[in-house]
Amino acid sequence: MVVIRLSRGGAKSRPFFNIVVADKRVRRDGRFIERLGFYNPIAKAGEESVRIAQDRLTYWRGVGAQASPTVERLLKQAAAKAPAAAAAA
Template sequence: MVVIRLARSGAKKRPFFNMVVADSRNRRDGRFIERIGYYNPVAAANENGLVINAERLAYWQGHGAQLSPTAARLVKQATATKAA
């Protein structure tokens, strides 16, 4: 199954997450198919903490990719801030 989830990177105590499309059998930080965005939980006020390519997200969901619970929460958050 193809899943859209977060892959952790960044330094110790400074997390940074890439939103990736990956096969569910691969490790969290392992091989992925495509990077469709990122999430920076420690972004400064003037930095963009969440970026998602909505076109690629829709493409992968149209082809059966499932969102992980955390990725679904972030997508919902991104669409809410974009609409407001």
């Protein structure tokens, strides 16, 4: 099965995660099929904390990829921030 999940990067005590499409059997930070975006949990106020390619996300979900619970939560948070950012611009 193909899943959309987080792959950890960054230094010790400074996490940074890539949002990737990978085979479920492959280890967390191992080989992946495609990188969809990133999540920076320690982003400052002016920095972008989540970025995801919506077109590729739609494609992968259309062919049956399932997102992990954490990625689902991040997608909901990003969707909630997007209308607020669009209204401010």
